[in-house]
């Protein structure tokens with residue numbers, strides 16, 4: 038891995054213009070993670086995903102240079118921090134590249150339309166900076182039965198902690214939302230619980246994503262995998278989940294993947 042050439046790159050994600058990822062790899066290692074393909078850029082095997090994370094060399098200097106030279110290019114554009122890694126994964130406590138990234142935006146492009154997507158309460162550390170930026174913080178909220186949680190998300194903070202983090206950020210005047218994903222097919226009751234909790238706390242959930250098992254082969258090693266596949270193929274299951282979601286958040290978008 039040499040020095041980075043671009044710290045801010047065009048994004049292929051719908052409704053996101055640019056993505057910013059200060060680390061290569063993600064220490065949370067979720068078994069459903071679609072970013073597993075990033076392993077090859079670190080010279081690692083896909084099955085090693087979750088066991089490595091590196092700060093990108095020259096990341097901050099490159100970002101700074103780009104915003105100084107081409108700042109107008111990003112005006113009004115939606116920039117998502119955290120498309121192939123979590124910006125507040127454990128390594129951030131040591132290197133602080135996400136915090137430095139926010140400082141660079143504050144200095145050279147304070148009006149940029151930033152979004153942060155994380156699973157970690159470490160984001161609270163940066164509340165001071167976030168208040169000064171045009172930013173929305175999204176927290177990924179997985180809908181998984183409790184008995185499977187650590188099989189599927191071995192190292193990320195519990196969903197209850199993420200929910201609390203959203204409330205604390207909101208209290209500090211920071212715009213927040215829940216990204217409810219992935220939704221496992223055997224957890225409609227957990228979905229109801231989480232959506233009820235979001236409503237109670239006055240937090241929006243504009244986007245849902247149902248589980249896509251094909252993206253990460255690590256999911257297949259979990260004993261419940263074949264049951265999940267069977268359930269997702271059950272006729273009418275999508276309608277059932279959609280009905281629950283619509284009851285709480287009628288205007289949200291639901292991303293659904295084919296399991297065939």
Ligand code: SF4
Nearest residue numbers: 063066067070122123
């Ligand atoms: S936190 Fe996000 S990027 Fe990191 S492993 Fe989990 S899903 Fe992937």
